[in-house]
Amino acid sequence: MPSVSHCVVTPEEAGQKLFQYLSRRLGKDVPKSLLMRLVRTGQVRVDGRRAKPFDRLRVGQTVRIPPVRLDEPEKPNDETQACDERLFLPILYQSNGVLAINKPAGLPVQPGTGWTDCVAARLAVMFPEAPFQPTPAHRLDRDTSGVLLAGTSYEGLRRLQEMFRFGGIGKDYLAVAKGRVDAPAHLVDALGKAGPVGRERVVVGAGKRAEAELMPLRPGKNFSLVLVRLLTGRTHQIRVQLASRGHPLLGDMKYGGGGGPLHLHAWRITLPEVTVSVLPDWEGDMAVSEDDLTPF
Known part of the structure; x- marks a missing residue:
């Protein structure tokens, strides 16, 4: 039989609303309506007192959580x-x-x-x-x-x-585009969704502003390795902006790049405190090395 738990709020958990904290502690399978009822009936308490679902928790506070019946997960062998x-x-x-x-x-x-x-x-x-x-x-x-x-x-x-919402993160992608891309470009479009539900496509036209910098790394007759620096973060942005200019990404069947694996890779993310990067595992003529990225 489950028993009452008394959980001390850790630094990692601090700042959450009580409702969020309970949802994470008890799991997503617990209905939201049940969580609300537990709080509003006083069965959940913070430092021994009644609390509201959207009160924010501080480090060191003790949350009383009553027993909640959940199916026991099968223990993996x-x-x-x-x-x-x-x-x-x-x-x-x-x-x-x-x-x-x-x-x-x-x-x-x-x-x-x-x-x-x-x-x-x-x-x-x-x-x-x-x-x-x-x-x-x-x-x-x-x-x-x-x-x-x-x-x-x-x-x-x-x-x-x-x-991510307001800026402050650098986002650099590597892609293999069809055709020869041999000149840098500043890409600006309005992107929106079109088509029936479940089969929507992103199209150039009315919609949200999408902005990126395009830099060729290894131009070729049939395929070009490019670096794209995103200045916004729209759905399918790189795929649509390049496809609309006659350079769909290799493997992008949705936007005209043919079958096979999609050659689009989030190479580098830059935060105020650190830059994190990793090369793609593409093989053969599409393989990327540090030498390709030396100028960047």
């Missing part, structure tokens, strides 16, 4: 655990509430229809005892690889999200 470890994501940087991992192509950031394996789920397996579950602070398309940032504390997550 050794074989399952070994499989989980093989799925761990490479860590590029971890400090001061920030975690950077190398996301492989083909892995979505969040679960969705038909997808349960994702970055968020793998982080939960990698950090089962973390006081604050590492949470992705932004998204990369499922088929885009490279640097992805997560917050390992509530304050770290909030800071990253604010920088």
Whole structure:
């Protein structure tokens, strides 16, 4: 029979609203309506007193959490655990509430229809005892690889999200574009969505401003390696801006780049305190080396 828990708010958890704290502690399977009822009926208390769902918690406060019936998760056997470890994501940087991992192509950031394996789920397996579950602070398309940032504390997550929203983070991508790209360009477009629900495409026209800098690295007759520095962060921005100029990305079937793996990689993210980068694992003529990136 579950018992009452008395949990001390850690520095990583501080700053969250009580409702968020309970949701993270008890899991997403617990209905929001139940969490609200537990708080409003006084079954959840903070430092022995009744609290409101949206009160913010401070370091060192004690939260009384009543027993909540949850199905016990099946304990993984050794074989399952070994499989989980093989799925761990490479860590590029971890400090001061920030975690950077190398996301492989083909892995979505969040679960969705038909997808349960994702970055968020793998982080939960990698950090089962973390006081604050590492949470992705932004998204990369499922088929885009490279640097992805997560917050390992509530304050770290909030800071990253604010920088992505209002500026303060440098984002450099590598891509293989069809055709010859041999001149730098400043790309400015208005991007919006069109098409039926579930099959939307991003198109150039009315919509939000999308801005980027395009720099050729290795021009070729049929394909060119390029660096794109994002100045905004719109859905499918690089894919659409290059495709609209006659240079769809290799492997981008949605926007005219043909089949095969998508050649789009988040190479480098620059924060005020650190720059994190990782080369793509492309092979053959598409392989990228540090020499290609020396000027940058």
